[in-house]
Amino acid sequence: MDADDIDTGEPGFFETGSDEKGFDMDRVTRWVRGFAVALALAAPGAGAQDGRGDVVYVPTPQIVVDEMLQMAKVGPKDYVIDLGSGDGRIVVTAAKQFGARGFGVDLDTHLNKLANERASKEGVADRARFIEQNLFETDLGSATVITSYLLPEMNLKLRPKLLSLKPGTRVVAHDYAMGDWDPDDERILIVPEKTVGDPGKSYVYLWVVPARVAGRWESQLPVGGRTVAYQFAFEQRYQVVQGSVRIDQREFRLPQIRLNGEEMNFPLNATIGGSLVSHRFRGWVKDDVIEGTVTIGEGAGQRVTPWRAKLTARGEARMSAVAPALAGAFR
Numbered sequence: 001m002d003a004d005d006i007d008t009g010e011p012g013f014f015e016t017g018s019d020e021k022g023f024d025m026d027r028v029t030r031w032v033r034g035f036a037v038a039l040a041l042a043a044p045g046a047g048a049q050d051g052r053g054d055v056v057y058v059p060t061p062q063i064v065v066d067e068m069l070q071m072a073k074v075g076p077k078d079y080v081i082d083l084g085s086g087d088g089r090i091v092v093t094a095a096k097q098f099g100a101r102g103f104g105v106d107l108d109t110h111l112n113k114l115a116n117e118r119a120s121k122e123g124v125a126d127r128a129r130f131i132e133q134n135l136f137e138t139d140l141g142s143a144t145v146i147t148s149y150l151l152p153e154m155n156l157k158l159r160p161k162l163l164s165l166k167p168g169t170r171v172v173a174h175d176y177a178m179g180d181w182d183p184d185d186e187r188i189l190i191v192p193e194k195t196v197g198d199p200g201k202s203y204v205y206l207w208v209v210p211a212r213v214a215g216r217w218e219s220q221l222p223v224g225g226r227t228v229a230y231q232f233a234f235e236q237r238y239q240v241v242q243g244s245v246r247i248d249q250r251e252f253r254l255p256q257i258r259l260n261g262e263e264m265n266f267p268l269n270a271t272i273g274g275s276l277v278s279h280r281f282r283g284w285v286k287d288d289v290i291e292g293t294v295t296i297g298e299g300a301g302q303r304v305t306p307w308r309a310k311l312t313a314r315g316e317a318r319m320s321a322v323a324p325a326l327a328g329a330f331r
């Protein structure tokens with residue numbers, strides 16, 4: 001048995017990884033920070049205005065707004081929705097400095113008025129507007145970027161809705177995390193004027209909504225002068241994918257894959273027809289098809305071939321703390 005062959009007696013990644021049973025210090029740290037911030041945002045009178053709804057109004061410092069929009073790589077093609085938009089600074093900045101369009105929702109009539117006045121004053125009222133609406137009842141379907149500065153429990157309540165958005169949608173949040181959905185990027189900013197939460201510091205988190213790849217997929221690739229069938233099996237927990245591939249009746253474990261929205265990129269070394277063949281797969285998931293390229297071989301014999309995988313059985317992606325019934329079904 002080759003080193004790459006699957007050891008079927010070994011328990012699966014999603015059942016035993018430190019993600020599940022061990023302490024993930026990054027996640028614990030984020031939780032502790034979130035708790036401190038939650039106390040601050042929940043405190044009445046924490047902001048210049050009271051705000052309305054489930055969290056008081058505390059504006060995000062401008063330097064943090066800029067960082068949030070940069071981390072999300074906001075540009076003219078983007079549609080930004082700020083959930084609980086306060087005085088409108090995030091969407092107005094996205095429109096004025098980054099050329100985006102969008103809207104904000106807030107339950108506070110006065111803050112919405114201020115936000116719409118700000119948009120007019122900054123000359124972006126045609127691209128940034130503010131509506132009196134409950135953020136939990138807002139249609140997010142048009143968003144390419146979601147921004148927020150809310151309490152952790154609001155975030156958890158929103159999470160299923162965020163995860164159902166179009167893959168590739170970026171979610172960027174100030175000072176709070178998303179439970180066990182680990183961020184794709186996080187930064188700490190020194191903000192001397194900030195007095196709430198962790199005084200003098202802001203935490204910014206970015207997530208990219210992952211495509212759903214859990215399940216079985218099939219490809220045909222030309223290797224060694226013949227067409228070879230590759231049968232992939234992927235398990236998924238948020239953006240993290242673990243899988244295997246069956247080639248010529250043998251199974252090979254894949255390294256852990258981190259999805260970037262629709263994009264997946266992973267290497268594979270497999271023994272095919274008695275020779276070790278290296279692969280680099282790069283593809284984009286569109287519903288039940290993955291399309292991209294695979295680089296096969298190394299050195300002078302290396303070649304790039306189109307890669308197309310077709311879904312043959314949909315699995316259940318794990319997008320909460322509770323394991324779906326199908327987790328582990330592909331070993």
Ligand SMILES: C[S@@+](CC[C@H](N)C(=O)[O-])C[C@H]1O[C@@H](n2cnc3c(N)ncnc32)[C@H](O)[C@@H]1O
Binds near residue numbers: 050084087134149
């Ligand atoms: C912490 S402030 C953030 C303001 C702005 N997003 C920023 O970062 O500068 C949160 C805002 O959410 C609003 N809010 C609270 N619960 C809401 C809800 N259920 N629907 C809409 N807005 C809500 C509050 O009125 C407040 O203005």
